[in-house]
Amino acid sequence: MDLTLLNTIILWLHIFSAIIFVGGSFFIWVVVIPASYKITDDEKLRTRIVGLIGKQFAWITNVFLIILILTGIYNATWYLNYNFFALFNTQGGNILLVKIVLVGAMILIMYGNNLYHGKRIMKMAREGRMDELRKLRKWSHMLSYITLGLMIAITITAVALQFY
Numbered sequence: 001m002d003l004t005l006l007n008t009i010i011l012w013l014h015i016f017s018a019i020i021f022v023g024g025s026f027f028i029w030v031v032v033i034p035a036s037y038k039i040t041d042d043e044k045l046r047t048r049i050v051g052l053i054g055k056q057f058a059w060i061t062n063v064f065l066i067i068l069i070l071t072g073i074y075n076a077t078w079y080l081n082y083n084f085f086a087l088f089n090t091q092g093g094n095i096l097l098v099k100i101v102l103v104g105a106m107i108l109i110m111y112g113n114n115l116y117h118g119k120r121i122m123k124m125a126r127e128g129r130m131d132e133l134r135k136l137r138k139w140s141h142m143l144s145y146i147t148l149g150l151m152i153a154i155t156i157t158a159v160a161l162q163f164y
Contacts (some may be wrong), residue, residue, distance in 0.1 A: 013073035017064040018148040018158075022151045024057055028149060047125035047133070051118075058114070065107070073102070078094075079161060092164030099157040106150035 032053055036046045079096050080086040086093040087100075117140035124133040 010071050010074050017067040021064045043069045043130055044125045051122045095157055095160050102150055102154045106147055109143055113140055
């Protein structure tokens, strides 16, 4: 296979995966969660609905995140010319390094938040512990918003890389 064709296919996979991963994450927060308040006033049911949608989206997120990481590593070779130290001594490498750090932070916060808060939120809703649920949800939402902000920063660095 021609290297240009391979690079094009991998870049397309990377961009398509980013569209699903980032776009889906924003869709959940901008459309699904606000719409859930219009579906029902029952907090237990609303939490269950959003939880089930989130769980369904999670497996898709995992698959596309793996694709993003693998294709991102491949694409990084374009900026590094197979020289790891270019991360530290070229402008493109520096931007790529920032992107790598942002991606790492996003993954840690996103999965840490989901693992720590996800099941607890669902359990508290089932048990009707609404005051505790609201407090926990505030922390979870704050971490989710940070994750969305990191996604924006990552896409900005991805665009910046196109100039190097």
